[in-house]
Amino acid sequence: MGMLQRVKExxxxxxxxDLALPEEQGRWLTESGTVCELLGRGILSFSPAVASVPVEQSKDIVLSSGVHGDETSPIELLQQLVEQILSGEIQPVHRLLVIIGHPEAINQHRRYVDENMNRLFKAHNLATNPDCIRANELQLAVRDFYQFGEKVQRSRWHLDLHCAIRDSAHFTFAVSPCSSHQTRKQELFSFLQHGEIEAALLSNSPSPTFSWYSAEYFGAQALTMELGKVAPFGQNDLRRLAPFYQAMVALVTQISPDYHWQHDKLVVYKVTRTLIKQTEQFMLNFPDDQANFTLYPQGTLLGRDRDLEYYVLEEGEAVVFPNANVAIGQRACLLVKKAEVSVGEQIVAQ
Known part of the structure; x- marks a missing residue:
């Protein structure tokens, strides 16, 4: 049975x-009338057969997973969503692009093959390794999806689903990339609250992640979603992610879900500093498996890099994404602090 037929089923x-299967493309209708199109390996789009949403309320939504191959719970969530759409159990009312990001890394049960793919979404990459090649394919797919019928001004969204490689004070949290567009609308953060996401982190500098690509180049309401902790296929407790899954289904199937901002339901952090690995002598002064959002007292030595020393400069600073093993020039740790926000059309940290 070929790739296309398996997807239809x-x-x-x-x-x-199944990398032994030749890549196929194809277009078909479900019995409920949803237009489906397999665009390539792990890239599947859905469109309503008949536009029933006013243009000013319509969305182009990208849902991606598996950009890091060992982060399996988001992959399982999107497989479940695809099954429900193809069976007719649910029907999207907005255009939707579903992506399984890095099949080769997923099969190897590894974060990436040669290079962290979630730092390769800035421009076309030289085809030097499988990660660069796949990042190019995904950038092209997202570009084509958003640019379809550009004269129609639909709202653009991108939820790039991940899970953390370590424990966290927040089981679920979202990272809002820093972009030159207004990509922190109240509707997006109300969606997080509806999905019972515990925290949101507002980045203050660009980083070439998949969600940043959509935010910066296409003005998408984009987030990197951290949904629990890394585990093998079949060992994820998806019940803990059920509220988020239901919010995601509502995003896809409802014209305008009834989301309301409730300030006490979502902890918002702002980035105070980013520690960049400058030499191979970089080291962190705490265990590699230190939980995200761990607080340290003011004055605590956090790490060293040759002649530089990094300390906690103010009370309330917490560490997120600590990783001394990144490549030189990449982020080795974020320092963040809880922030009050002003709520208007955009969410702004004070």
């Missing part, structure tokens, strides 16, 4: 990960 993940 709901076996999107299975067909994506």
């Amino acid at each position: 709901g076996k999107f993940l299975e067909a994506t990960l």
Whole structure:
């Protein structure tokens, strides 16, 4: 059975990960009338057969997973969503692009093959390794999806689903990339609250992640979603992610979900500093498995890099994404602090 037929039968993940299958493309209708199009390996779009949403309320939504190959719970969530759409159990009312990001890394149960793919979404990459090649494919797919019928001004969204490699004070949290567009609308953060996401982190400098690519180049309401902790397929407790999944289904299937901002339901952090690895002598002064959002007292030595020393400069600073093993020039740790926000059309940290 070929790739296209397997996907039609709901076996999107299975067909994506079977690298012996020749890549296929194809377009078809579900019995409920949803237009489906397999655009490539792990890249599947859905459109309503008949536009029923006013243009000013319509969305182009990208849902991606597996950009890091060992982060399996988001992949399982999107497989479940695809099954429900293909069976007719749910029907999207907005255009939707579903992506399983890095099949080769997923099959190897590794974060990436040669290079962290979630730092390769700035421009076309030289085809030097599988990660660069796949990042190019995904950038092209997202560009084509957003630019379809550009004269129609639909709202653009991108939720790039991940899970953390370590424990966290917040089981779920979202990272809002820094972009030159207004990509922190109240509707986006109300969606997080509806999905019972515990915290949001507002980045203050560009970083070439997949969500940043959509925010910076296409003005998408984009987030990197951290949904629990890394585990092998079949060992994820998806019940803990059920509120987020239901919010995601509502985002896709409802014209304008009834989300309301409730300030006490979402902890917002702002980035105070970013520690960049400058030499191979970089080291962190705490265990590699230190939990995200761990607080340290003011004056605590956090790390060293040759002649530089990094300390906690103010009370309330917490560490997020600590990783001394990144490549030189990449982020080795974020320092963040809880922030009050002003709520208007955009969410702004005070």
